[in-house]
Amino acid sequence: MPPPRPRRRHRLAALLCAAAGATGCGERADSFQPNGLLRATGGLTDEQSSSIDAALAELFGSPDEPRLPPELPRMAELCDLAALQQAAGPVASHEVGVTQGLYRRHCARCHGVTGDGRGPTARYQSPYPRDFRRGVFKWKSTYRDAPPTVADLDRVLEHGVPGTAMPSFRLLSEEEREILQQYVIYLAIRGQTERALVSLVADELPAGEPLRLEGDLRDEVMSESLAPIVAAWVDAESDVVSPPDSSEVDDRLIARGRDLYHSEKAGCFKCHGAAGQGGAVAGKDYEIDYDRWTRERVVARPSDAVAHLVRQDLPIRPSRPRQLIGATPHGGDATADLYRRVHQGIAGTTMPAVGGAYPGQPGSLTDEEVQSVVVYLQSINPKESPL
Amino acid sequence: MFKRAGIVISLLLAAGIVDGAGGLSGRIVVVGAVPPAEALPPGRDACCQAAGPVDQSVVVGPEGGLANVVVSVEPRRGEPAPPADDAVPEEPATLTNRGCAFIPRVLVVRVGQPLVLANNDPTMHNVDIEFVRNRPANVVVPPDGRREFDLVKPERRPIGVRCNVHPFMQAWVVVRDDPFAAVTDESGEFELAELPSGEWRLRFWREGKPFVGLQIGSSATDERGEVVLAIPAGGLQLGDLRVAATDLR
Numbered sequence: 001m002p003p004p005r006p007r008r009r010h011r012l013a014a015l016l017c018a019a020a021g022a023t024g025c026g027e028r029a030d031s032f033q034p035n036g037l038l039r040a041t042g043g044l045t046d047e048q049s050s051s052i053d054a055a056l057a058e059l060f061g062s063p064d065e066p067r068l069p070p071e072l073p074r075m076a077e078l079c080d081l082a083a084l085q086q087a088a089g090p091v092a093s094h095e096v097g098v099t100q101g102l103y104r105r106h107c108a109r110c111h112g113v114t115g116d117g118r119g120p121t122a123r124y125q126s127p128y129p130r131d132f133r134r135g136v137f138k139w140k141s142t143y144r145d146a147p148p149t150v151a152d153l154d155r156v157l158e159h160g161v162p163g164t165a166m167p168s169f170r171l172l173s174e175e176e177r178e179i180l181q182q183y184v185i186y187l188a189i190r191g192q193t194e195r196a197l198v199s200l201v202a203d204e205l206p207a208g209e210p211l212r213l214e215g216d217l218r219d220e221v222m223s224e225s226l227a228p229i230v231a232a233w234v235d236a237e238s239d240v241v242s243p244p245d246s247s248e249v250d251d252r253l254i255a256r257g258r259d260l261y262h263s264e265k266a267g268c269f270k271c272h273g274a275a276g277q278g279g280a281v282a283g284k285d286y287e288i289d290y291d292r293w294t295r296e297r298v299v300a301r302p303s304d305a306v307a308h309l310v311r312q313d314l315p316i317r318p319s320r321p322r323q324l325i326g327a328t329p330h331g332g333d334a335t336a337d338l339y340r341r342v343h344q345g346i347a348g349t350t351m352p353a354v355g356g357a358y359p360g361q362p363g364s365l366t367d368e369e370v371q372s373v374v375v376y377l378q379s380i381n382p383k384e385s386p387l
Numbered sequence: 388m389f390k391r392a393g394i395v396i397s398l399l400l401a402a403g404i405v406d407g408a409g410g411l412s413g414r415i416v417v418v419g420a421v422p423p424a425e426a427l428p429p430g431r432d433a434c435c436q437a438a439g440p441v442d443q444s445v446v447v448g449p450e451g452g453l454a455n456v457v458v459s460v461e462p463r464r465g466e467p468a469p470p471a472d473d474a475v476p477e478e479p480a481t482l483t484n485r486g487c488a489f490i491p492r493v494l495v496v497r498v499g500q501p502l503v504l505a506n507n508d509p510t511m512h513n514v515d516i517e518f519v520r521n522r523p524a525n526v527v528v529p530p531d532g533r534r535e536f537d538l539v540k541p542e543r544r545p546i547g548v549r550c551n552v553h554p555f556m557q558a559w560v561v562v563r564d565d566p567f568a569a570v571t572d573e574s575g576e577f578e579l580a581e582l583p584s585g586e587w588r589l590r591f592w593r594e595g596k597p598f599v600g601l602q603i604g605s606s607a608t609d610e611r612g613e614v615v616l617a618i619p620a621g622g623l624q625l626g627d628l629r630v631a632a633t634d635l636r
Contacts, residue, residue: 043610145522199519203543206463207611217464265529267511270432270552289554292517299547299595345525350551352513352525357536364527364534 033114040305042202051210052197060190064089071222074230079182087183115187125165133191136348139331144344146239153181162328196225243339257376271321278323291319292348333383338374409584409618413625415453415575419632427555432510438486452575455493459568461590471565479503484512489558498564504534512550586617
């Protein structure tokens with residue numbers, strides 16, 4: 001039985017948009033942008049690609065009309081449909097004090113309507129706005145491979161990311177921030193689903209066969225791929241790295257941290273420089289490394305289609321180990337923040353973990369050693385004012 | 388020597404019948420001159436400078452054999468899969484940092500088998516593994532250090548491994564839940580000894596990408612590096628599979 005032809009959704013619009021480059025695309029609001037690069041590197045045909053758009057629209061709706069897939073009941077623990085509806089859609093205010101379209105009003109110019117980090121102003125920022133679609137976040141309290149907790153996202157919205165273009169949304173009501181935080185999770189899970197579906201079509205279906213998300217295949221995709229993505233978000237709370245009770249800070253502890261920072265055991269100096277001056281000074285070798293979001297574009301299988309998409313995209317920038325002195329940490333300067341940063345490294349970036357990868361796994365530094373590195377960092381970069 | 392198994396075998400398979408010891412082996416050989424491997428800028432670590440790392444994306448043995456090609460069985464949905472044993476090796480599969488290179492460059496590991504990251508260099512390394520279905524990891528492995536990881540699911544593709552302190556270092560990890568993946572050795576040879584007779588979809592990958600257009604008898608690998616082969620009860624010895632040096636880079 002030949003598969004039915006999937007609906008051709010906005011193919012032309014997507015093409016015109018790709019031709020216009022990253023800028024401007026963020027404003028297209030009636031459909032989410034497909035991850036063109038992912039599909040081209042997976043070698044998908046147009047028909048396969050449209051079948052994925054159709055499946056995503058069926059599961060998650062559109063930027064104007066969000067939907068929660070009924071087969072993923074736990075998503076309701078993360079996102080309330082009414083909240084998503086208020087975050088989605090064009091900016092409007094029908095009732096006094098209630099703003100509709102919060103995401104497009106406050107976030108889309110940087111993060112894009114799709115949450116792909118390619119809004120119209122993205123090009124001018126460094127670092128680039130987060131692409132939510134991988135579900136990978138930097139400034140969080142959880143183990144490296146776990147999603148952030150709700151509290152982590154709330155905190156990013158309340159304080160912004162100091163030292164980057166990500167502003168504080170302290171002036172919004174707590175309720176509005178909560179709605180936006182739920183919408184970020186919705187966009188992330190939608191993006192993670194797109195990735196899972198592309199991999200399914202590219203690596204598991206017979207060549208050229210479009211996706212028909214029904215029957216056994218649908219059940220299997222839901223239980224094997226999508227439910228675990230949602231579960232990781234719901235369970236993030238139980239994946240939090242707990243810093244030890246703050247120990248006495250004395251010169252011995254700082255000296256121990258300094259030794260470790262400069263040792264082959266931790267290797268911090270190799271990226272951040274002996275004086276914490278950052279990668280620009282540490283050497284040109286590091287110029288050629290990239291974070292997760294960028295690396296994909298660097299190693300993409302070269303075909304004309306892929307090369308074209310990469311050229312249209314945000315310019316490729318290497319990742320740079322941060323300057324650690326005289327600069328505000330992006331992820332917070334409290335002891336617990338720095339402890340988590342050093343223990344787990346920074347997800348999505350080249351900065352590795354020295355602690356265990358999950359609770360109970362021994363790391364290359366003990367928790368106490370991590371703590372000593374933290375107090376050393378604080379000693380060379382005293383904080384100016386508390387957050 | 389290449390034997391195309393007859394229609395009988397295909398029919399047996401269509402009916403899901405698997406018999407005979409089977410087995411698949413062959414050798415991938417490069418034809419034409421391969422330029423010597425380029426030296427990689429070793430960075431600032433003395434031990435890396437001393438080791439003099441070279442680009443290992445094309446490793447060719449003295450007789451022209453091409454190393455580090457992954458040959459695996461990859462049935463698409465709805466296609467028959469050879470029955471796998473569940474004899475998972477207990478000894479770990481180890482990826483060692485030595486001379487500012489990962490050894491081996493391509494490591495095959497079974498789900499349930501411990502994956503160990505080791506470091507024989509006097510410098511620290513970090514090991515950044517972009518797993519998709521398993522937990523991605525990026526951990527520091529100090530000199531003489533050892534980190535151990537559990538793998539819970541097979542990966543659909545070879546997974547890239549890097550060190551961000553020495554970004555020229557590269558390896559690949561192949562995670563399987565069956566014994567049907569092999570890597571060509573220094574002489575270009577590979578063997579899937581346990582592959583039962585039958586008609587199976589094989590995939591050839593090299594350096595994280597499909598090996599496209601590899602001529603195997605009258606067929607060639609497609610855009611996905613795949614080709615369907617019929618393995619007779621007596622096994623299939625593919626002999627030399629030739630690839631032009633100019634097609635490698």
